[in-house]
Amino acid sequence: MSDTARRSGRLLRIDLTNRSFRIEPIEPGWLRPVIGGRAANTRRLEEELDPGCDPLGPANPLIFGVGPLTGSLLPASAYFILTAKSPMTGILGDSAAGGQFAAEMRATGFDQIVIAGAADSLCCLVVTEDGIRFVDCPELAGKTVLETTSAVRRALRDPAVEVAAIGPAGENKVLYAAVVSSGNRVNGRTGMGAVMGSKNLKAVAVRGSIPVDVEDPPAFLAESRKIEAAILSHREYEKRRRLGTTMLMTDLNGIGILPTRHFQEGVCRYVDRISGQALAERFKVKNKACFNCNVHCSRYYVAGGREAEGPEFETLCGFTSRLGSDDLAFALEMNERLNQLGMDSLSVSEVLGWIMECQEKGLVRPADLDGLSLAWGDAEGIRRAVDLIAHRRGVGDALADGATRLSRRFGPEAQKLVMQVKGLDLICGDPRGIKAYGLTYAVASRGADHLRAEPYFELTDRRDEALRRFGTEKAALRLEEEGKAALVTWSEKIALLTDSLTMCKNIGLCMDVLQFENAAALLRAGTGVDYSPAYLEKILGEAVNRDRRLNARFGVKKADDTLPARFLEEPLAEGPSRGSVVDLERMVGEYYKLHGWGD
Amino acid sequence: MIRIDAARCTGCRRCEVACAFARSGRVGRGLARIKVVQIYETGIDGPVLCLQCRERSCLRCPDDAISIGALGQVVVSPTACSLCGACEKNCPVGAVEIHRGIVYVCDLCGGRPACVAACTEGAIVFEPETSEVVSLEAHKKESRGLSPAEKRLRFVEGEGRAVRREWERSRV
Numbered sequence: 001m002s003d004t005a006r007r008s009g010r011l012l013r014i015d016l017t018n019r020s021f022r023i024e025p026i027e028p029g030w031l032r033p034v035i036g037g038r039a040a041n042t043r044r045l046e047e048e049l050d051p052g053c054d055p056l057g058p059a060n061p062l063i064f065g066v067g068p069l070t071g072s073l074l075p076a077s078a079y080f081i082l083t084a085k086s087p088m089t090g091i092l093g094d095s096a097a098g099g100q101f102a103a104e105m106r107a108t109g110f111d112q113i114v115i116a117g118a119a120d121s122l123c124c125l126v127v128t129e130d131g132i133r134f135v136d137c138p139e140l141a142g143k144t145v146l147e148t149t150s151a152v153r154r155a156l157r158d159p160a161v162e163v164a165a166i167g168p169a170g171e172n173k174v175l176y177a178a179v180v181s182s183g184n185r186v187n188g189r190t191g192m193g194a195v196m197g198s199k200n201l202k203a204v205a206v207r208g209s210i211p212v213d214v215e216d217p218p219a220f221l222a223e224s225r226k227i228e229a230a231i232l233s234h235r236e237y238e239k240r241r242r243l244g245t246t247m248l249m250t251d252l253n254g255i256g257i258l259p260t261r262h263f264q265e266g267v268c269r270y271v272d273r274i275s276g277q278a279l280a281e282r283f284k285v286k287n288k289a290c291f292n293c294n295v296h297c298s299r300y301y302v303a304g305g306r307e308a309e310g311p312e313f314e315t316l317c318g319f320t321s322r323l324g325s326d327d328l329a330f331a332l333e334m335n336e337r338l339n340q341l342g343m344d345s346l347s348v349s350e351v352l353g354w355i356m357e358c359q360e361k362g363l364v365r366p367a368d369l370d371g372l373s374l375a376w377g378d379a380e381g382i383r384r385a386v387d388l389i390a391h392r393r394g395v396g397d398a399l400a401d402g403a404t405r406l407s408r409r410f411g412p413e414a415q416k417l418v419m420q421v422k423g424l425d426l427i428c429g430d431p432r433g434i435k436a437y438g439l440t441y442a443v444a445s446r447g448a449d450h451l452r453a454e455p456y457f458e459l460t461d462r463r464d465e466a467l468r469r470f471g472t473e474k475a476a477l478r479l480e481e482e483g484k485a486a487l488v489t490w491s492e493k494i495a496l497l498t499d500s501l502t503m504c505k506n507i508g509l510c511m512d513v514l515q516f517e518n519a520a521a522l523l524r525a526g527t528g529v530d531y532s533p534a535y536l537e538k539i540l541g542e543a544v545n546r547d548r549r550l551n552a553r554f555g556v557k558k559a560d561d562t563l564p565a566r567f568l569e570e571p572l573a574e575g576p577s578r579g580s581v582v583d584l585e586r587m588v589g590e591y592y593k594l595h596g597w598g599d
Numbered sequence: 600m601i602r603i604d605a606a607r608c609t610g611c612r613r614c615e616v617a618c619a620f621a622r623s624g625r626v627g628r629g630l631a632r633i634k635v636v637q638i639y640e641t642g643i644d645g646p647v648l649c650l651q652c653r654e655r656s657c658l659r660c661p662d663d664a665i666s667i668g669a670l671g672q673v674v675v676s677p678t679a680c681s682l683c684g685a686c687e688k689n690c691p692v693g694a695v696e697i698h699r700g701i702v703y704v705c706d707l708c709g710g711r712p713a714c715v716a717a718c719t720e721g722a723i724v725f726e727p728e729t730s731e732v733v734s735l736e737a738h739k740k741e742s743r744g745l746s747p748a749e750k751r752l753r754f755v756e757g758e759g760r761a762v763r764r765e766w767e768r769s770r771v
Contacts, residue, residue: 072626075613210627212625213625217624285769286609287720288609289609289610290611292612294719296611
């Protein structure tokens, strides 16, 4: 086996303006230090983007990326990453999704697809290993994701084609529009659907037959089996298999950090009516899974006349407690609706929750919003608003720009109530009771987000392990600030590693399955390239720095690494996180020090 | 035979992956002898493979290249086979498919099927003593002129109807 970098990749460049394409090799030396997936996409963006470009203009490249192990024998490793300058935040944007699309994209033989320019009318892109076709699709205007997926599969007479599509929200350039594949699998965050819509690109269809080769099949099999065994024997396996991420409803409520009425409370009294358990008992009909996953954590549900795959925790919480609703069936209806319209449930929840709180406090009047009046749990109002947003009708046009932009029409008190960092809306987890997450939201390179580090470790009560890994037992205690900078600087590298191997973060990171050691062994057996744990740690550190460098070009400063004032100033009033606020300055200071970053 | 329970299938395709890898050290749908169909509109997933049907439509081979083995499995002689495509065409459910000059059909891995070992959900079950109990006669007519992938879709749609009736009964 070679000890030099020698795995090359294939890049597909699409120019939608001229409807042309070009296939280029990706040099082994370019690929080795970024592995694939997210780190490779970010490098591509840094090299090719004009940072001053309009994110919804033709110059913003939309990058689809997979990695060297995507679609291989390695379980739970078939995510694909979309990367571009975000129209939502104006900084680095990216979003990952599981399902089936990534494995099929890998079978086309392309590691990256870079889509530049803009088509003059609505079109689809069909990508196979034999060539690329541009197909006009005026008849798909306004169609949902599933309608689009079905139409493409029918037109190609191939039910195995995988389709990543936008819904009406993407066509209307809702700034937080999503790209959706496998029917209900969502690249939700940072508005990649709006970028696709700005290019008049309704769908990307992939179909390939290039097998996924590994350099050393027996060694790769052995490493994959170890990972499988670690997953199957994990103490959370059964729970994750039954509930998936919806298990977090009762888990987070139990520690007093379940966002309730727009983060005004962290304990939801009616959690048992909206929990993952309630969902499993009342509406779940089967498990669903991403490509080659042995957890099968996703679910299919039938609720009255509505059925779909999902929801994940963020959508479930976002459309129950976060908006003051105890109506589980309504949340399921919204999950299906948002996926089919193609919108990020978190950003929709934030704009609606922000309006609810501001109207309750008298900071925003219905007259300011074209008569829109929203009270906690107002199902009919939410339904109507969601439809207005997706089609940018009436006041929906303003809401479609997101809570941060909308709030600028109002006073500082109202602006302060937007739960966002760097223009990206907060996920569902109150940082006052999970301090490493608080730090993560503040410093994450795509804005308020947990997935850049996912420091789930602080919820696992492993004190000895904390002492060994991070120098203090307190890193394992969720209410402590001490040791959290060390935890986050470690887990942001593992997070980037999982994203670059295109592995699922629930498994790679939350279940603590992926480390530098086994990742290096997998990459060596998989690619023949000489990866060592130390080398991985080094390049992942460099990749974290690249995110930062790129965001600096977009004008991001240290002062932007912050949290909404509520989490810094207002203690939670009740429950197991009562009295707690985030001492952010201290953690950010330590985090910068560990990185060796100046101000 | 390997029996399918579409109600339990999650669409993970681990069977497909294990099948391809066990035989070739590689992964890809074309290399698998079991293939999963996913119907996103209805939530139905289901693997399709040779069900060792009573009709054995694949045996109508102009080259006489196909025989039935001791486990009831289809055995294709690579030397006798001229890749005429009759078996692919005649299989009513798309369980036989030619890919890059090779006929892919389940041969039960010599009695220890890799797909069954990979399925954690009980959606595929190996019954070594059972063979030729399933009739695919009803699928013959409707499958005419379809590609193997389209035939698999039709078959899984059919399996899915029963699954959905059960869902509707339990989730009224």
